[in-house]
Amino acid sequence: MDKKHQDLNKGLLPRHVQFIALAGMIGTGIFKGSSDTLNIAGPSVIVAYLIGGLLLFIIMAALGELALAYPNNNVQHLVNRAFGFQISFLVGWLYWINWIIVTVVELLAAGSFLQFWLPQTPLWLLSLICAVIIIGINLFQVKYYGELEFWFASVKIIALTAFIVLGFLLLLGVIPSDIHNPMSNYTAHGGFFPHGIGGTFSAFLVVMFSYGGAELIGVAVTETKNAEKVLPKIIKSAVWRVVIFYIFPILIICGIMPWNKVTGEESPFVQVFSVTGLPGAAHIMNFVLLTAVLSAANSGIYATSRTLFSMAQSGVAPAGLAKISRKGIPVVGIILTSLCILIGVFLAYLTPSEVISYLMTIPGFTVMLLWMSICAAQLKLRPHYLNQPSFKVKWFPYTTWFAIIALGVIFIGFLFNPNNITGTTVSLITIGLLILFSFITRKTNTATV
Numbered sequence: 001m002d003k004k005h006q007d008l009n010k011g012l013l014p015r016h017v018q019f020i021a022l023a024g025m026i027g028t029g030i031f032k033g034s035s036d037t038l039n040i041a042g043p044s045v046i047v048a049y050l051i052g053g054l055l056l057f058i059i060m061a062a063l064g065e066l067a068l069a070y071p072n073n074n075v076q077h078l079v080n081r082a083f084g085f086q087i088s089f090l091v092g093w094l095y096w097i098n099w100i101i102v103t104v105v106e107l108l109a110a111g112s113f114l115q116f117w118l119p120q121t122p123l124w125l126l127s128l129i130c131a132v133i134i135i136g137i138n139l140f141q142v143k144y145y146g147e148l149e150f151w152f153a154s155v156k157i158i159a160l161t162a163f164i165v166l167g168f169l170l171l172l173g174v175i176p177s178d179i180h181n182p183m184s185n186y187t188a189h190g191g192f193f194p195h196g197i198g199g200t201f202s203a204f205l206v207v208m209f210s211y212g213g214a215e216l217i218g219v220a221v222t223e224t225k226n227a228e229k230v231l232p233k234i235i236k237s238a239v240w241r242v243v244i245f246y247i248f249p250i251l252i253i254c255g256i257m258p259w260n261k262v263t264g265e266e267s268p269f270v271q272v273f274s275v276t277g278l279p280g281a282a283h284i285m286n287f288v289l290l291t292a293v294l295s296a297a298n299s300g301i302y303a304t305s306r307t308l309f310s311m312a313q314s315g316v317a318p319a320g321l322a323k324i325s326r327k328g329i330p331v332v333g334i335i336l337t338s339l340c341i342l343i344g345v346f347l348a349y350l351t352p353s354e355v356i357s358y359l360m361t362i363p364g365f366t367v368m369l370l371w372m373s374i375c376a377a378q379l380k381l382r383p384h385y386l387n388q389p390s391f392k393v394k395w396f397p398y399t400t401w402f403a404i405i406a407l408g409v410i411f412i413g414f415l416f417n418p419n420n421i422t423g424t425t426v427s428l429i430t431i432g433l434l435i436l437f438s439f440i441t442r443k444t445n446t447a448t449v
Helices: 002-007 014-025 033-069 075-083 085-114 123-137 142-171 182-186 196-202 204-211 216-223 227-256 268-276 281-314 331-350 355-384 398-415 418-448
Strands: none
Touching (some): 033 204, 033 227, 075 085, 085 123, 085 281, 085 418, 204 227, 204 398, 268 281, 355 418
């Protein structure tokens, strides 16, 4: 395994890894998915994002501890080390499927943002063009991917910062606008909890989808220079930045416009600028949103190809997927990922109006399962560390158990929620098939040996 790890080009710098994680988290979930969460929970969705942020911090801390205790092991390797072949098979393929769906969602969102300027062009064609561009980027050396991702992510972080500053100036009346008494929007239109606590709870699935991507640090660690030194700092800064970039924008959107006026036909961010009447601002924001989702899709292709590579190393995926190019890129994994993404774009051709909403529910389930597996791996492996990492989860094991139980409650709650019947059915069928395949693959490997 060590030799194969050396084959992957260690071309990612600390700033690349930090922005790769941010890029994976700041995408469709906030820019487009926020319209869904606002419709489900109203202003109280802020509570869901705060609780989700706390869980995110625990998962990231556990992942950082494991990555330092077992250098050159990514998420899939760590789960394999903790629980063996079958659990590793299930988690690895679930994670790959998760990122395939996320990448398709991001590309469909990119197509929908392009429709802001090209309303007559079909969604599938615009999404296909975006897919071809992003796949091409991932065929370069990883350092070029990291550099492009750094600038991709920089654009949306700068834009979100500008949105936050501009939004607060509008709310405080420093910048004149047509908004009257913005603070009343937090409690009017049904109150802060217009759909009760149940509405807030129901928003968690999209919130989990939104925060999914943080664990990408655990994928990129095998291609990062000096990972042991920089990883703890990257994790701490990534968590608080993401919470800020989710909570503040939602506060601003709820203050500037009534939550029940968020249509979902376009991003709430574009709607806010359209409502304010600022000339050209909606076009600028739409460009930023396009950059943001392309960035997240870029991270998705990176995640899927590296996950296939590590699964091939562990024997839970065909050995051919471990093949790399002379540039140190897992080219076979990228090709397989690309084919699946094209199938996803074809789904948009079949059902352009529903496909994004349907697809966004499924990664929420898979992200929760992945996060629970990270916490469970930490519980299992900590007594067996050969070298004690410099960075550890505080108040262990209580914080880790809290995260597992909280995620488990959210997961079970959504299994029995009739509004999530499509996502639940698809997720359970997928998990059932993967469990079946894990037994078949295990027997085949045993017979071969």
